[in-house]
Amino acid sequence: MSKKSVFLIIILAIIILGGFLSFIYYYLNKGVTPTPEKIASTTKNIFPFGNGNSVSSSENGTANNSDNYQTANGTSVPKLRQISIVPTAGAIAFSTGNGSTTAIRYTERGTGHIYQAVSDSLNQTRISNITIPKIYEALWVNNNSFVIRYANDDESYIESYYGKIIPIKNATSTALINVMQTTVTGNFLPKDIKQISISPKKDFMFYTQENSNGINGIISKADGTQKTEIFSSPFKNWLTQWFSDSEILITTKPSAESSGYAYFLNTKTGNYSKAIGEIRGLTTLANSDGNKILYSQSNQNDFSLQLYDVKTGEKEALLLKTFPEKCVWGNFVKTDIYCANPTSSKTAEYPDDWYKGKVHFSDDIWKLNTLNGELTQLAKLKDLTNQEIDAINLSLDEKDNYLIFINKNDLTLWGLEVN
Numbered sequence: 001m002s003k004k005s006v007f008l009i010i011i012l013a014i015i016i017l018g019g020f021l022s023f024i025y026y027y028l029n030k031g032v033t034p035t036p037e038k039i040a041s042t043t044k045n046i047f048p049f050g051n052g053n054s055v056s057s058s059e060n061g062t063a064n065n066s067d068n069y070q071t072a073n074g075t076s077v078p079k080l081r082q083i084s085i086v087p088t089a090g091a092i093a094f095s096t097g098n099g100s101t102t103a104i105r106y107t108e109r110g111t112g113h114i115y116q117a118v119s120d121s122l123n124q125t126r127i128s129n130i131t132i133p134k135i136y137e138a139l140w141v142n143n144n145s146f147v148i149r150y151a152n153d154d155e156s157y158i159e160s161y162y163g164k165i166i167p168i169k170n171a172t173s174t175a176l177i178n179v180m181q182t183t184v185t186g187n188f189l190p191k192d193i194k195q196i197s198i199s200p201k202k203d204f205m206f207y208t209q210e211n212s213n214g215i216n217g218i219i220s221k222a223d224g225t226q227k228t229e230i231f232s233s234p235f236k237n238w239l240t241q242w243f244s245d246s247e248i249l250i251t252t253k254p255s256a257e258s259s260g261y262a263y264f265l266n267t268k269t270g271n272y273s274k275a276i277g278e279i280r281g282l283t284t285l286a287n288s289d290g291n292k293i294l295y296s297q298s299n300q301n302d303f304s305l306q307l308y309d310v311k312t313g314e315k316e317a318l319l320l321k322t323f324p325e326k327c328v329w330g331n332f333v334k335t336d337i338y339c340a341n342p343t344s345s346k347t348a349e350y351p352d353d354w355y356k357g358k359v360h361f362s363d364d365i366w367k368l369n370t371l372n373g374e375l376t377q378l379a380k381l382k383d384l385t386n387q388e389i390d391a392i393n394l395s396l397d398e399k400d401n402y403l404i405f406i407n408k409n410d411l412t413l414w415g416l417e418v419n
Contacts, residue, residue: 079417080384083117083124083404086110087411089148090138093397093404102402106413107138112148114165116180119402119417125178127165141222142202147189149196160189160196162223189224197242198222200288206230206242206267217250219267230270242267243286249275249293256281256298256349264290276308281351285324288334292370296323296351303350307370319375320366323351328394328403337368338403338418340391343382360409362388365416378403378418389414 083091084106091106102119105127112132116125137149145164152159163186189207194215196207208217208231215238217231237253250272251262260282265272276284281298293308303323307316322341330336342361353359365379381389390408396418403416 077120077122077417080379080381081122081415082385082412083415084108084115084413088406088413089135090140090146090393091395091404091406091413092140092143093395093402093415094143095398095401099399099401102397102399103143104402104404104413104415105140105143107135107146107148109135109411114146117415119415123178125180127180128182128184130184132161139196139198141198141205145222147196147205147222149193157192158194159191160193162186162189164223187223194236195238195240197240197248199242200245206240206248208238208240210236217265230267231265231272239283241284241286243288244290247290249284249286249290251282251284254281254283254351256352262293262295275310283324283351285327285329287329294324294327294329294337298350301347301349302345318368320368321345322363323354325351326363326391326394328396330400331396331398332400335370336400337370338378338394338396339366339368340364340381340389340394340405341366342390360388361390363391365391365403365418367418379416 083104087109089107089109089112091104093102093104095101096103096118100120104117104119105114106117107114110133111129112135113129114127116127117123132148132150135148135150139147139149141147141162144166145162147160147162149158149160151157163184166183166185168181168183190209192209194208194210196205198205203222204219205222206217206219208215214232214234215236216229217233217238217240218227218229220227231250235252239251239253241249241251243249246267248265248267249262250265252260254260257280259278259280261277262275262282262284263272264275275286276282276293276295279295279297281296281303283296285294286292287294291310293310294305295308296303296305303321305318305320305322305324307318308314309316320339320341322339326341327337327339330338340361340363342363345361346359348354348359354361362382364377364381367376367378368374369376381391388409391405391414392408393406395404396402399419401417401419403418405414405416406412407414
């Protein structure tokens, strides 16, 4: 073969390789993100949140999990699956059809793109590709509306944007990924909101803002209209949970170095009353009736979990040893609690060191029946995934069939079939 022929072959190979790389670059930057199985090998280190290399997943973006279940259409789906392979800002699970299937919508933290997965299939659908980088929180009001929160350009304050997904008729798809053609409408909320809680009916929200005298608490419709101030305090650091139509639980931000207090705030009158207090490192999670509060407390470089009966004042020590932030009350069976429970814990200042990332947990998933105290282990996460999962932001669909959570270690989203 002549030198000229060899040279032409090399040039041709370079052109083909360049075309392939251009194709990959185009799809990674035009907002058309492939499904997890098609991008697992290319995106682990693109986004600057967490360490993608720590994610142990198979090529199709699911956990290394042999415990599968058969769907109605005969598809084998892992009981525990990794839904996203990139950091997630927030997610929602909701029942579809007759309630036999659960849909999961989530927002990518690095891009703001929205995807949908379903419990009976490994396929995913892109819902929106509007790009808003570096989102740190996405709160889903319902399955079609959300609030995304991110720092402004110079990171001097927090922007909050209310968005609503509107499907477009005659939706189309591409060969690369399932695509739902949508448009997103919405508006910006007031600047520098500190905390947001969504009402149980998914139509209003309660948020807090700092002022020169402390902090204000405001109720508004989810889009920010019809604002009414119902709370003010010289103390600025509050955590909020809107657990029933008429009451919000407000809890002082926890620390092992100080006693914490929680109050019931009436959404109609603005009156508040003490729920529980004088507890070091207090963190809380009320049930929907407000008659039970799951809470944790600090105990000399350790912590414990208890259940407080608001009516009787009785406190019940639980066998689970975790934080309320790693639990969720059932939506369908309201007396059940689902928790990510650490298999072990180190000596540390709790919850401070866990918040700061100085300590990490490796969890199993448990269900507690608060009526009879029955504990059921639902999943040994490390055995199923071969990695340590520190689960936060637990959420259930309406039927308590499917549990989703985020791994605090890398912010990936996971799903577990629980019933």
